[in-house]
Amino acid sequence: MVSRRQLLQSAFVLPVGALVVEPAVMSAPGTAAVRVAVIGHTGRGNYGHGLDTMWQQIPEVQICAVADADPAGLAAAVNLLKPGKSYSDYHVMLAEQRPEVVAVGPRHVDQHRDMLLAAIQHGVRGIYIEKPFVRTPAEADEVLRAANAAGVRIAVAHRNRFHPVLPVLRQLLADGKIGRVLEYRGRGKEDARGGALDLWVLGSHVMNLAAYFGGAPVCVSATLLQDGRPVLKSDVREGAEGIGLLAGNELHARFELQSGLPFFFDSVQHARRRDAATDRPASFGLQIIGTEGVIDLRADQHPLAAIREGSPFDPDFAQPRAWQVVSSAGIGKPEPDANLAQALTSQVLPGRDLLAAIRESRQPLCDGEQGRQTIEMICGVFESHRLNGQRVNFPLQTRVNPLSLL
Secondary structure (H helix, E strand, O other), X not given: OOOHHHHHHOOOOOOOOOOOOOOOOOOOOXXXXXXXXXXXXXXXXXXXXOOOHHHHHOOOEEEEEEEOOOHHHHHHHHHHHOOOEEEOOHHHHHHHHOOOEEEEOOOOHHXXXXXXXXXXXXXXOEEEEOOOOOOOHHHHHHHHHHHHHHOOEEEEOOHHHHOOHHHHHHHHHHOOOOOOEEEEEEEOOXXXXXXXXXXXXXXXXXXXXXXXXXXXXXXXXXXXXXOOXXXXXXXXXXXXXXXXXXXXXXXXXXXXEOOOOEEEEEEEOOOOOEOOOOOOEOOOEEEEEEOOEEEEEEOOOOOOEEEEEOOOOOOOOOOOOOOEEEEOOEEOOOOOOOOHHHHHHOOHHHHHHHHHHHHHOOOOOOEXXXXXXXXXXXXXXXHHHHOOOOOEEOOOOOOOOHHHHO
């Protein structure tokens, strides 16, 4: 088996003559504002989920520049962000501005690797990047080798991972609040993107949460289906949002996690429904199932978590069990931070964590290594299907998109 260390040792070599700039000096709290540059691309993923405007809500930050290859999009960004300068080429912006932090906003993943490497090579201290991280494990290896060598902190915009209720849920599990944990079950949003596209753009959130609670993935076995039959080479096509090769409108995967427990992830196109009373998606999220209860997390929703105590295998019709919200203060308690939902939705909480991680010389709560882990889990689904549902171990030996090998 190829070890993680062996993969990393050969993963990244700077091109001959590549620009390597001394790192920018991070401003200390209470001194000059932290200089942030924003990279967007209107019409090619835009600015992600608010990765431009988030910085306007952090007082210690100054947006020094914005880059957008689309002229109309750049003009709109200038009007919105009021940056110090604007550029049509992000390479020029990075060379001239030397920002301390860069936001990589475009949702189209085929641009991420180049933007990340350019920011690292121009001496930034931190990067906040839209998910999914990159397209393949090989791209993740390359980026992380460069970032680690330069001491650059990367935070990936899986914003649920920054929610303060997660440590509370971990403690509830450790205290046996739902008994012995048996399994983790996740689903994508299961709208028109159901299947492989859902796995990439929404399932990545769920996989990141499952690994937080259950540990790193050990192996996976999976099946990809197109209209009810196994995906064939003839089904493979270029996916939306710059993801790369894609196939399948239904998938079923079983991961084994470091904790020894299984994590199931499924996505079926158009299987989505919404709760009529709350308008909350009834699928997109993760359930932690124990012998004496269930913890439920609804990705990107507020509140994020709820618990229902009692055996999930005994319906107990005489005494129906109600769901109770879990806040960062505990079960059934109001959320003490009235601004928490807005701070997460706007990406402000993750942005603040990145700035703190740079100052404190630690990794962000959702770092580049977790970004790579999620990409490997996604590609592991494709690799297992390529091998007829075979159990595939992590780290993957296939570092490219496995669908290219069908």
